[in-house]
Amino acid sequence: MISAPVVVGAAVFYLALLFAVAAFADRRAREGRSIIGNAWIYALSLAVYCTAWTYFGSVGRAAATGVWFLPIYLGPMLAMLLAWIVVRKMIRIAHTYRITSIADFIASRYGKSPLVAALVTLITVVGIVPYIALQLKAVSSGYLLLTASGAAGGGPSPAWWQDGTLLVALALALFTILFGARHLDSAERHEGMVAAVAFESLVKLVAFLAVGVFVTYGLFDGMADIWARAKAVPEMASLLRLGGTGGAGAFGYAQWFTLTLLSMLSVLLLPRQFQMMVVECVNERHLKRAAWVFPAYLLVINIFVLPLALGGLLLLGPNGADPETFVLSLPLANGATGLALFAYVGGLSAATGMLIVETIAVSTMVCNDLVMPALLRRQGRKAFSSEVETGSREENASRQDNARAGGDLTALILNIRRAAILAILLLGYLYFQVAGEAYALVSIGLISFAAVAQFAPALFGGMYWREATRAGALGGLLGGFVVWAYTLMLPSVAKSGWIDDGFLTHGPFGITALAPERLFGLQGLDNLSHSLFWSLTVNVALYVGLSLWRAPSGREASQALLFVDVFARGHATATAGAADPVFWRGRARPADLMALASRLLGPDAARQIFEEHSHESGVAVGTDLTADARLVDKVERRLAGAVGSASARVLVAAVAEEEPLSPADVMEILNEASQLRVYALALEEKSRSLEIASAELSAANAQLRTLDELKDDFVSSVTHELRTPLTAIRALSELMLDAPDMEAPQRQEFLTIIVGESERLGRLVNQVLDMAKLESGHGEWHNADVDLRRLVRDAVTATTELARSRGAQITFEAPDAVPLLRADPDRLTQVVLNLISNAVKFVPAEGGRVHVSLHVEGDGLVVRVKDNGPGVPEGERDTIFEKFRQGGDALTRPPGTGLGLPISRRIVDHFGGRMWLENQDGSGACFAFRLPFQPDAGAEGLAPAASEPAGKVEALAGGNTREETP
Numbered sequence: 001m002i003s004a005p006v007v008v009g010a011a012v013f014y015l016a017l018l019f020a021v022a023a024f025a026d027r028r029a030r031e032g033r034s035i036i037g038n039a040w041i042y043a044l045s046l047a048v049y050c051t052a053w054t055y056f057g058s059v060g061r062a063a064a065t066g067v068w069f070l071p072i073y074l075g076p077m078l079a080m081l082l083a084w085i086v087v088r089k090m091i092r093i094a095h096t097y098r099i100t101s102i103a104d105f106i107a108s109r110y111g112k113s114p115l116v117a118a119l120v121t122l123i124t125v126v127g128i129v130p131y132i133a134l135q136l137k138a139v140s141s142g143y144l145l146l147t148a149s150g151a152a153g154g155g156p157s158p159a160w161w162q163d164g165t166l167l168v169a170l171a172l173a174l175f176t177i178l179f180g181a182r183h184l185d186s187a188e189r190h191e192g193m194v195a196a197v198a199f200e201s202l203v204k205l206v207a208f209l210a211v212g213v214f215v216t217y218g219l220f221d222g223m224a225d226i227w228a229r230a231k232a233v234p235e236m237a238s239l240l241r242l243g244g245t246g247g248a249g250a251f252g253y254a255q256w257f258t259l260t261l262l263s264m265l266s267v268l269l270l271p272r273q274f275q276m277m278v279v280e281c282v283n284e285r286h287l288k289r290a291a292w293v294f295p296a297y298l299l300v301i302n303i304f305v306l307p308l309a310l311g312g313l314l315l316l317g318p319n320g321a322d323p324e325t326f327v328l329s330l331p332l333a334n335g336a337t338g339l340a341l342f343a344y345v346g347g348l349s350a351a352t353g354m355l356i357v358e359t360i361a362v363s364t365m366v367c368n369d370l371v372m373p374a375l376l377r378r379q380g381r382k383a384f385s386s387e388v389e390t391g392s393r394e395e396n397a398s399r400q401d402n403a404r405a406g407g408d409l410t411a412l413i414l415n416i417r418r419a420a421i422l423a424i425l426l427l428g429y430l431y432f433q434v435a436g437e438a439y440a441l442v443s444i445g446l447i448s449f450a451a452v453a454q455f456a457p458a459l460f461g462g463m464y465w466r467e468a469t470r471a472g473a474l475g476g477l478l479g480g481f482v483v484w485a486y487t488l489m490l491p492s493v494a495k496s497g498w499i500d501d502g503f504l505t506h507g508p509f510g511i512t513a514l515a516p517e518r519l520f521g522l523q524g525l526d527n528l529s530h531s532l533f534w535s536l537t538v539n540v541a542l543y544v545g546l547s548l549w550r551a552p553s554g555r556e557a558s559q560a561l562l563f564v565d566v567f568a569r570g571h572a573t574a575t576a577g578a579a580d581p582v583f584w585r586g587r588a589r590p591a592d593l594m595a596l597a598s599r600l601l602g603p604d605a606a607r608q609i610f611e612e613h614s615h616e617s618g619v620a621v622g623t624d625l626t627a628d629a630r631l632v633d634k635v636e637r638r639l640a641g642a643v644g645s646a647s648a649r650v651l652v653a654a655v656a657e658e659e660p661l662s663p664a665d666v667m668e669i670l671n672e673a674s675q676l677r678v679y680a681l682a683l684e685e686k687s688r689s690l691e692i693a694s695a696e697l698s699a700a701n702a703q704l705r706t707l708d709e710l711k712d713d714f715v716s717s718v719t720h721e722l723r724t725p726l727t728a729i730r731a732l733s734e735l736m737l738d739a740p741d742m743e744a745p746q747r748q749e750f751l752t753i754i755v756g757e758s759e760r761l762g763r764l765v766n767q768v769l770d771m772a773k774l775e776s777g778h779g780e781w782h783n784a785d786v787d788l789r790r791l792v793r794d795a796v797t798a799t800t801e802l803a804r805s806r807g808a809q810i811t812f813e814a815p816d817a818v819p820l821l822r823a824d825p826d827r828l829t830q831v832v833l834n835l836i837s838n839a840v841k842f843v844p845a846e847g848g849r850v851h852v853s854l855h856v857e858g859d860g861l862v863v864r865v866k867d868n869g870p871g872v873p874e875g876e877r878d879t880i881f882e883k884f885r886q887g888g889d890a891l892t893r894p895p896g897t898g899l900g901l902p903i904s905r906r907i908v909d910h911f912g913g914r915m916w917l918e919n920q921d922g923s924g925a926c927f928a929f930r931l932p933f934q935p936d937a938g939a940e941g942l943a944p945a946a947s948e949p950a951g952k953v954e955a956l957a958g959g960n961t962r963e964e965t966p
Contacts, residue, residue: 001148002337007344014203014345015175015352021199022192029191036194039286043293045194045276047201049076049267050301051131051354052138053445055208055347058302060324062309066239071256073302075263077295083287087268087277089463091284093566098641102274102455103365108640109462109563110470111555112649117369119474120455123481124271124362125424126489127451132358132428134445135351138324140165140432142344145325146332169429173422176356190360194280197357200349205301207346211327212304214339215311219330223307230310235318239310258529262449269452269459271361272354279361355425363420368644371416376650410602413643434493446528450488454480454535457543465547466560472547480539487516488531592655593635600642600651609638725757781910786821786828788861788931789814792854795832803840808848810836818854818861819933827907828931834900835865835927842869842925859933860913866926872917880917881905904929 028035035041053072061069090105099105103124107117220226230236267273281287312326321329327347331340457480458473491504507515514520517527519534552560590610597606612634632652639648732750736742742750796812803810832852839850851866872880881901905915908929915929 001332002146002341004147007143007146007341010341010345011348014348018196018200018349018352019175019178022196024192025195026192034191034282036191036198036280037282039283039289040293041195041198042281042286043290044198044201044297045280046273046290046294047205047297047301048197048272048276048353048357049270049294050201050204050298050350051445052135052347052351054301055204055350056138056142056324056327057134057445058305059308059312059326060322062239062306063313063323063326067242067306068256068259069305070302071259072263073298075260075265076267076298078260079264079267080291080295083291086460086463088284088287089566090268090274090278091281091287093463093563094278095281095284096566097562097645098637099645100279100641101361101365101368101644102269102271102459103369104640104644104646105274105278106455106458106462106473107369108645109559110458110468110473111553111559112645113470113474114369114373114646114650116458116470116473116477117365117644117646118373119477119481120458121362121365121369123451123454123477124365125427126481126485127448127454128271128358128362129424129427129431129448130489130492131445131448132355132425133432134448135355136165136169136425136428136432139168139348139351141322141325142328142347143168145328146340146344165432166429169425170422172352172355173359173425175352176359176421176425177418190280193356193360194276197276197353200353201297204346204350204353205297207343207349208301208327209304210339211331211343212308214336215330216304216307219315219334220307220311226307226310226314229314233314236310236313239306252526254524254529255526258526258532259446262446262453262528262532265453265456266449269455270358270448271365271452272357275357275361359421359424362424363417365644366420366424367413367416368647371420372413372643372647373650376647410600410642413600447488447492450484450528450532450535451481453532454484454539456536457540461543462560463563466557466564467547467552468543468560469547469550469552469556471550472543472545475546476539476541476543479542480535483535483538484531487519487534488527491516491527589655590631593631593652596651596655597635597638600639605638609634722761725761728757729754729761781824782826783822783824786823786825787818788821788828788863789818789854791825791828792832792852792863795829795836796852799833799836799840802837803848803850806840806843806848807846808840808843808850810840810850810852812852814854815856818856821861821911821931821933823911823931824907827910831904831907831929832863832865834904835863835929838900838927839865839867839869839925843867844869857930860930861933862928862930864918864926864928866924868924871923871925877917881915901927 025035036045058069058072093099094105097108099108103117103120106120107113110116216223216226220229227240230240268277308326308330309323312321312323312330316326316329316333321333327343328340331337331343454477457476458468461468462473494500494504504515504517506512512518512521517530519530522530522533525533594606594610597609601609610631636645636648636652639651642648643651732754736747736750792814793812796810800810836850836852840848843850847868849868851864853864853866855862855864901915908915908931911931913929913931915927918926918928
């Protein structure tokens with residue numbers, strides 16, 4: 001036993017912690033740093049499915065029927081297999097059209113019908129009340145068990161205002177109002193609520209697992225010990241078989257299927273699940289993670305259900321305690337009061353999470369789909385339209401501003417929702433008093449599951465069947481609900497003793513065929529399967545039959561297109577840049593729309609709508625706007641986020657003169673939108689082409705600027721190269737001219753220098769002219785059969801003296817013989833000489849080495865020239881083959897024009913080969929080129945072998961000859 005103040009204090013502390021989490025999340029959202037834009041938080045928030053039913057009721061059901069608690073969790077696991085197909089479509093539809101509840105979703109599909117929305121809301125309220133009673137019963141029972149308040153029986157019952165369950169209901173109502181009804185959000189997102197629910201999902205999981213570990217491994221020696229001891233008790237052995245208490249041969253396939261189907265539908269259709277899974281979803285891609293995290297959560301939280309049930313029966317006996325309280329009674333009976341208190345907080349967390357989300361979702365539906373339509377009918381059109389403008393413009397503006405300021409309905413809407421939260425929880429308390437003691441937690445929950453299952457035909461059919469109509473949805477919902485109430489809800493009240501239960505056996509007025517639990521003589525099914533069979537049969541039959549009986553109206557057809565084709569239209573919109581078709585025709589005044597939006601959303605939000613429309617329309621803000629269909633649609637969608645799509649439709653119709661649409665009008669608008677989309681695609685294609693052309697022009701312009709810079713560098717370089725030999729020639733000539741009696745040796749030396757500089761000047765001019773000819777395509781080519789091995793060796797020999805002057809060594813490696821090539825030998829010699837001379841220029845002053853190799857690779861020959869110089873810097877690798885580019889630092893690099901490599905590459909390209917710079921891990925550079933075998937030369941034979949053997953590497957400069965491996 002734990003003292004009542006401690007239990008109450010722990011509960012209050014935990015609720016305050018939840019509120020702090022919610023407040024933190026709301027504050028982060030206002031700062032633009034949302035914490036719920038996370039797939040993990042989204043997945044954990046879906047665990048609001050695990051309520052007090054899971055926490056307490058599953059253990060009680062397992063203690064009575066063994067594994068029959070499993071279908072309640074197998075259904076959601078199977079449903080998540082279809083998440084990316086079904087749930088993603090629900091999310092896309094809801095986000096596109098600002099849908100805020102399941103009633104809003106179904107009503108929007110069927111022409112935004114207020115009647116459909118009201119019927120769905122009524123079914124929800126009636127069907128969800130037992131589920132709320134379940135949570136109140138669990139919290140109340142747990143409190144009484146911990147504090148032993150209910151141990152002493154026979155005393156007078158407390159007055160109603162002293163009832164602890166009522167106080168809990170009132171406290172939770174206040175807490176829920178603070179949680180989710182503090183402000184009106186047109187997007188209906190509750191970031192604080194989502195964060196708090198994700199947090200409570202972790203708390204209840206940890207608490208339940210803690211109790212499971214304590215019982216399984218603290219009171220027993222593991223699961224195997226529990227199974228063995230349970231099998232030894234005949235009354236408990238049947239719990240370990242699929243047949244449950246009825247034996248292995250009595251497995252109820254129909255009931256198993258019913259429970260799995262019910263839970264599969266409920267995880268998608270319960271108002272709280274729709275709220276968390278669809279409305280609160282920030283990013284539909286989060287669904288991919290939730291599709292496996294949520295089933296994994298269900299698996300983990302159910303691991304210890306059967307061990308707890310069997311352990312409780314073994315330790316406490318079948319009559320020792322209520323099995324639904326084993327989670328609390330087992331720790332209490334074994335002295336673990338702290339764990340029992342923590343377990344109660346976990347159960348409280350499971351119950352409060354459900355109550356908060358469920359009542360917020362249902363209160364939104366009650367406000368938007370029951371109360372607001374009634375207010376609209378009462379106030380009429382004049383309450384929401386602007387007054388007739390008479391007098392000056394300034395007087396009219398002042399009158400409109402006063403009307404808007406005094407007519408803000410946001411506070412009224414919030415108060416309606418707060419009152420609805422209180423009313424819903426009080427209805428749950430009332431049902432708890434009427435039928436709560438007669439039914440187990442699981443049985444109460446299944447009644448609610450069967451109620452929300454009636455939404456399935458209208459919702460899923462509307463997402464995939466264009467021909468479904470409002471009449472079919474209304475007929476199916478009403479028929480299925482009536483059958484559910486007659487076959488399941490009414491018997492639950494009768495079995496509680498509040499009405500005579502004679503009709504359960506004999507039927508009303510003695511008509512046995514109408515007995516609620518044996519309707520039309522159908523027997524052999526349990527009460528739940530029997531009710532679900534008849535209710536869904538009637539529901540589907542009326543839905544399909546009435547839909548086929550009459551063709552959809554224009555508005556129904558338009559909404560069907562928007563829902564069924566939401567992915568196709570969303571993709572087209574994203575690619576074409578065009579908006580969805582707006583199925584509205586009529587006349588409206590911007591002033592009326594502004595007044596309406598201001599009253600329901602506030603002046604700032606209304607002004608934002610018109611500013612967005614002005615920007616999209618290309619009209620300056622503040623100028624006169626035309627209230628076209630898109631502005632009307634934009635206002636209606638924003639209003640739908642605050643008051644629901646059905647009420648928004650009525651509100652807009654009250655201030656605009658709308659023309660009714662026929663199916664032909666819908667097709668005409670659709671065709672117009674398709675044409676606009678085609679035009680938008682064409683414009684986008686042209687825009688893309690213009691962007692490509694602009695990018696190409698920019699690239700060409702940049703290339704021209706680069707070439708211009710290269711030209712300047714070339715002129716400067718060539719000028720420098722020309723000036724150097726010319727200066728030397730002129731200076732030496734002047735010296736010889738001024739000294740006619742110069743000695744012969746001195747004169748001979750000067751003449752030798754002049755000849756050398758003249759040759760250098762000629763080579764420079766020839767190189768520039770050669771490059772110009774190659775680029776213009778006028779180069780001279782004299783092709784012949786070429787022995788590339790001999791050609792490369794001759795080039796190496798020709799550069800031997802140059803290498804020796806630099807103190808460098810050149811080595812050459814080649815096979816014995818190589819195929820002949822068809823090429824210009826002079827041009828190829830020019831290439832090889834250029835590569836070798838470049839390598840010699842950049843080797844170090846001492847110990848320089850240049851290695852030249854020739855190999856047969858595939859269908860061609862590859863020549864490599866590798867040196868041990870500084871190599872080519874990383875930043876110059878991409879430009880080293882450009883004209884006028886020279887490697888190395890400008891102050892220290894050897895003289896040259898930077899034309900050798902470009903000329904060499906062009907020569908190699910001409911013969912179908914390619915030249916490249918290989919990456920070197922160490923120091924030095926390695927230039928290579930490849931020439932393919934020509935068809936008329938490569939097959940004629942091999943070049944005659946040289947005298948040296950294959951693989952011989954000869955040092956041609958530096959005085960040494962040695963064998964090396966390249």
